Amino acid sequence: MKSLERLTLAHLWTAFIAFAVACVFGLWQMLARSPIPTPGFTPSNYFISVTAHGAAMAYVLTTFFIMGFGYFTAETALQRPLPGKRIAWAAFGVGLLGVVMAVVPVLLGRASVLYTFYPPLTGSAWFYIGLVLVVASSWVWCAIMIVAMRQWKRANPGRPVPLAMYATVANAILWLWTTVGVTVELVFQVIPAALGLVDTVDVGLSRTLFSWTLHAIVYFWLFPAYIAFYTMAPEAAGGRLYSDTMGRLSFILFVLYSLPVGMHHLFMDPEHSTGFKFVQMTLTVLVTVPTLLTIFTISASMEFAGRLRGGKGLFGWIGALPWERPMVLATGLAFFMLWFGGGGGLINMSYGMNAMVHNTSWVTAHFHLIFGGTVVIMYFAIAYAIWPQLTGREAPSLRAQRIQLWLWAIGMMVMTLPWHYLGLQGQWRRVAQFDYANPIIAAWGSWVVVSVAGGAMLLASALLFIWNLAAFHRARTPVQAPFRFALAIHPPERVPASLNGFGLWNALVAVLMLVAYGYPIAQFFIHDRPVAVVHRVDGAQP
Amino acid sequence: MSEDVFREIDRPWRLWASAIVVGVLAFGCLSGFVILPVIQGYQAGIDPYTAICRSLGILPGSPAARQPVSTAPAAPVSQVSWGPSLIARLNKPDAARGQEIAASVCAACHGEKGLTADPAQFPNMAGQSAFAIYKQLHDYKSGARANEIMQPVVADLTDEQMADVAAHFAALQQARWEQTWVRAASPQVETIVRTGDSARGLPACESCHNPRSGGPIETPVLFAQTKEYLALQMQAFKSGSRKNDLYRRMRSISEKLTDSEIDQLAQYYFEQR
Ligand code: HEM
Numbered sequence: 129m130k131s132l133e134r135l136t137l138a139h140l141w142t143a144f145i146a147f148a149v150a151c152v153f154g155l156w157q158m159l160a161r162s163p164i165p166t167p168g169f170t171p172s173n174y175f176i177s178v179t180a181h182g183a184a185m186a187y188v189l190t191t192f193f194i195m196g197f198g199y200f201t202a203e204t205a206l207q208r209p210l211p212g213k214r215i216a217w218a219a220f221g222v223g224l225l226g227v228v229m230a231v232v233p234v235l236l237g238r239a240s241v242l243y244t245f246y247p248p249l250t251g252s253a254w255f256y257i258g259l260v261l262v263v264a265s266s267w268v269w270c271a272i273m274i275v276a277m278r279q280w281k282r283a284n285p286g287r288p289v290p291l292a293m294y295a296t297v298a299n300a301i302l303w304l305w306t307t308v309g310v311t312v313e314l315v316f317q318v319i320p321a322a323l324g325l326v327d328t329v330d331v332g333l334s335r336t337l338f339s340w341t342l343h344a345i346v347y348f349w350l351f352p353a354y355i356a357f358y359t360m361a362p363e364a365a366g367g368r369l370y371s372d373t374m375g376r377l378s379f380i381l382f383v384l385y386s387l388p389v390g391m392h393h394l395f396m397d398p399e400h401s402t403g404f405k406f407v408q409m410t411l412t413v414l415v416t417v418p419t420l421l422t423i424f425t426i427s428a429s430m431e432f433a434g435r436l437r438g439g440k441g442l443f444g445w446i447g448a449l450p451w452e453r454p455m456v457l458a459t460g461l462a463f464f465m466l467w468f469g470g471g472g473g474l475i476n477m478s479y480g481m482n483a484m485v486h487n488t489s490w491v492t493a494h495f496h497l498i499f500g501g502t503v504v505i506m507y508f509a510i511a512y513a514i515w516p517q518l519t520g521r522e523a524p525s526l527r528a529q530r531i532q533l534w535l536w537a538i539g540m541m542v543m544t545l546p547w548h549y550l551g552l553q554g555q556w557r558r559v560a561q562f563d564y565a566n567p568i569i570a571a572w573g574s575w576v577v578v579s580v581a582g583g584a585m586l587l588a589s590a591l592l593f594i595w596n597l598a599a600f601h602r603a604r605t606p607v608q609a610p611f612r613f614a615l616a617i618h619p620p621e622r623v624p625a626s627l628n629g630f631g632l633w634n635a636l637v638a639v640l641m642l643v644a645y646g647y648p649i650a651q652f653f654i655h656d657r658p659v660a661v662v663h664r665v666d667g668a669q670p
Numbered sequence: 671m672s673e674d675v676f677r678e679i680d681r682p683w684r685l686w687a688s689a690i691v692v693g694v695l696a697f698g699c700l701s702g703f704v705i706l707p708v709i710q711g712y713q714a715g716i717d718p719y720t721a722i723c724r725s726l727g728i729l730p731g732s733p734a735a736r737q738p739v740s741t742a743p744a745a746p747v748s749q750v751s752w753g754p755s756l757i758a759r760l761n762k763p764d765a766a767r768g769q770e771i772a773a774s775v776c777a778a779c780h781g782e783k784g785l786t787a788d789p790a791q792f793p794n795m796a797g798q799s800a801f802a803i804y805k806q807l808h809d810y811k812s813g814a815r816a817n818e819i820m821q822p823v824v825a826d827l828t829d830e831q832m833a834d835v836a837a838h839f840a841a842l843q844q845a846r847w848e849q850t851w852v853r854a855a856s857p858q859v860e861t862i863v864r865t866g867d868s869a870r871g872l873p874a875c876e877s878c879h880n881p882r883s884g885g886p887i888e889t890p891v892l893f894a895q896t897k898e899y900l901a902l903q904m905q906a907f908k909s910g911s912r913k914n915d916l917y918r919r920m921r922s923i924s925e926k927l928t929d930s931e932i933d934q935l936a937q938y939y940f941e942q943r
C-alpha cells in the first residue's frame with residue numbers, strides 16, 4: 129500500500145470507528161428518553177453517554193474524516209506528492225492522543241459536560257486539553273493543505289487550481305478562522321477553570337466565543353459533502369459539472385458567511401443587544417445563497433447527465449440517472465434530506481421563530497437531519513468512492529452499499545420527523561428522562577418510540593457501513609480505473625485571481641467579523657461584568 | 671499570459687465582491703440599529719435615541735418594550751451570595767484560625783475531629799463540603815435556618831471566620847469523597863438514589879448529592895452524616911420547619927417521600943462510608 133493511502137486510511141478508519149461506537153450510544157440515549165425500560169439507565173450515565181456521543185460525532189468523526197479526505201484530495205486532484213507526510217503522521221498521532229485523553233475522563237464520568245463548552249459547568253481538564261490537541265493536529269492539516277496549493281500554483285502559474293483542491297483549501301482557511309473562538313475560550317477561560325486556577329468565569333464571554341465557532345464549524349463539517357456534490361457526483365452520474373465558477377463562488381460564500389453569524393445561537397441570551405443579533409441574522413440569511421447555488425448547479429449537472437443517457441421531457445432525465453451507483457443515490461438522498469433540514473434551519477435562524485424552538489428537541493432533530501443525514505450520507509458516499517483507490521480493490525457488492533444508504537436515509541427521516549414534532553410540543557433537549565405518567569408527556573410516548581425505531585435503523589446502517597468498508601479489504605477484484613475528480617463541462621482556462629486564491633476573502637471576513645463581533649466581545653472588557661462561580665463536575669473538588 | 675491580464679480580469683471581482691459585502695453589512699446595520707429600533711421604540715413610547723442605544727447594547731433594556739418595574743418585595747430564603755471573594759476565602763482559608771475556632775467553639779458538640787459523640791443530637795462535620803457548611807452557618811446567622819442551639823453559636827462569627835471554620839472541617843477526612851458504593855437494602859431506594867422516580871416527580875438524589883454532578887454548589891455531602899440527622903432533616907424539609915433550601919429544592923423532594931423511604935434513604939447514605 130502506498131504512503132498516501134496508508135495516511136488516508138488511518139484517518140478515515142479512526143473517524144468511522146468513532147462514528148460506529150457513537151451510534152451505539154445514540155440508540156441507547158433514544159431508548160433512555162423513551163417510555164421503554166432501558167438497561168443501565170441512570171441520569172448520570174445518560175449525560176456520560178450524550179457527552180461521548182456528541183463529542184465523537186462532532187469532533188472525532190468530522191475532524192479525522194476531513195483531514196484524511198483532504199490529504200487524499202491534495203495528492204489526487206493536484207497530481208503531485210503530498211508535502212509533509214511525516215508531519216501529517218505526527219499530527220495524526222497527536223490527534224489520536226488527544227482523543228484518548230478526552231474519551232477516558234468522559235467514560236469515567238468526570239467530564240459530563242456535553243460537547244459544547246458552556247461554563248460555569250466544567251469537567252476534567254484532560255477532556256479539554258485532549259480536544260485542544262485534536263484541534264492543534266487539524267491546524268497542521270490546514271498548513272499542509274495551504275502549502276500544497278501554494279506549491280502547485282508555483283509550478284503551474286496562471287492555471288486555475290482544481291476545484292476539489294480549491295474547496296479543500298477554502299475549508300482549511302475557514303477552519304483556521306473558526307477555531308480561533310473556541311481555542312481562546314478553552315485556553316483562557318475553560319481550562320484555567322477546570323484546573324482550579326480560577327474560581328469564577330465570565331459566561332457571557334465564553335458563550336460568545338463559542339458562538340464564534342459554533343456555526344462555522346458546521347460548514348467545516350459540510351464542506352466534504354459539497355466537494356462531493358461538485359467534483360464527484362456529476363462524474364458518477366455519467367456527466368460533467370455544469371459550472372466550475374459556481375462551485376468556486378459557493379465555497380467562497382461559505383467562507384465569508386459562516387463566520388459572522390454565530391450569534392444566531394444566542395438569540396435567547398441576555399448578554400447581547402437586539403441590534404447585533406439582527407445584523408448576524410441578516411448575514412445568516414446569506415448562507416442560503418451558496419446552498420441554493422449548489423442545488424441549482426448540481427441539479428443542472430444531473431440533468432445534463434440524465435439527458436446524455438437518453439432521458440427526455442421535463443422530468444425524464446431523473447429516471448435516466450444511474451441510481452444504482454452509490455454516489456448518485458447518496459446525492460439524491462442527501463438533497464432530499466437537505467430540503468427538510470434546510471427548511472428547519474430557516475426557522476431556527478429567524479430571530480422571532482427561534483424563541484419557539486430554542487432548547488427543544490426540534491434543534492437536536494434538526495441537526496441530526498442535516499448533519500447526521502445530508503452530511504454524513506455524503507461521507508459514506510465519499511468513502512465508497514475512494515475506498516477502491518485506497519485498498520486497490522473493487523467493492524464486492526454495490527447492492528450492500530445501496531441498502532446501507534437507503535437504510536440511513538429512511539432511518540434518519542423516521543427518527544427525526546417525530547423528533548421535530550416533539551420539539552414543537554415542547555419536549556426539552558438534553559434531558560435524561562421524561563415523566564410519562566404526566567398525561568401531556570404520555571402523549572409524546574408513541575412518537576418517541578417511532579424515533580427509537582428510526583435510531584435502530586440508523587445503527588443497523590452504521591454497522592453495515594463498517595462491514596461494507598471492511599469487505600473492500602477482504603475483496604479480490606483489483607481496482608479497474610484510478611480515482612479522479614469530475615471536470616466541468618467547460619473546464620476553465622483561466623480564472624480571476626480572486627477565484628483562485630483567498631487573499632481578498634480573508635480581508636472581507638476580517639471586516640465582517642470586526643463589525644459583527646467587535647463590540648459584542650469588546651463590551652465584556654469595557655463594562656463591569658458579572659461572573660459566575662465555576663462548577664466542576666470531575667469530583668476533584670466539592 | 672501576463673500578470674496585467676490577470677489583474678485586469680480580477681479587478682471587477684474585487685470591486686463587486688467588496689461592494690456587495692459592504693452593502694449587505696450596511697443594510698443589516700441600518701435595519702438592526704436604526705430603522706427597527708426607532709419604529710419599535712416609537713410604538714413602545716421610547717425615544718429614538720434611547721431605542722438606538724439599547725439596540726447597540728450601550729444602554730440596557732429592549733428597544734421594543736418599556737422596562738417593567740417590579741414592586742414585589744424580595745423574599746429570599748437565604749442571604750448567602752456566592753461571590754469571587756467568598757469562594758477564594760473558602761479555597762484559601764486562614765487554616766490556623768479555622769482550627770482555633772473549631773477547637774474552642776464547635777468541638778464540644780461536633781467533636782474534636784468533626785465526628786460527633788452523640789449522633790442522635792449533633793451532625794458530623796468532617797468531610798462535609800466547605801460550601802455546604804458555610805451556607806448553613808450563614809443561614810443560622812441570618813435567621814434563614816432556625817435553631818435554638820446553633821443560632822447563638824454563630825451570632826458573633828464574621829463571614830471570614832465562618833469560611834475559615836467551614837474550610838477547616840471540610841479538610842478533615844477528605845477521603846470520604848471517594849465513595850464505596852454499597853447497594854441499598856431495597857431496590858426501591860436504590861432506584862430513588864440512582865434514577866429517581868419520574869412518575870412522582872422525584873429526581874435522582876445522585877443528580878445533586880454527588881461530587882460529579884451538576885447540583886448546586888451548596889449541596890451537602892450525605893455520606894459523612896449520621897442517619898438520625900439525615901432523617902431528621904428530611905422530616906424538617908417535609909414539614910416545612912426547615913425552609914432555607916433555595917427554590918424549595920429539598921422541600922419539594924421530601925414532601926414526596928414516605929416516612930419509611932426517608933428512614934431507608936438515611937440508612938442507605940449512612941452506610942456509604
Ligand atoms: C444511530 C444514530 C443516532 C442516534 C440514535 C442518535 C441519537 C441521539 C440522541 C438521543 C441524542 C441526545 C439528545 C438530547 O439529549 O437532547 C443525541 C445527541 C447528539 N447527536 Fe446523535 N444520534 C445518532 C447519530 C448521530 C450522528 C450521525 C451525528 C452527527 C454526525 C450525531 C450528533 C449528535 C450530537 C452532536 C449530539 C449532542 C447534542 C447535545 O449535546 O445536545 N448523532 N443523538
Ligand SMILES: [Cu+2]
Nearest residue numbers: 342343392393
Ligand atoms: Cu448556526
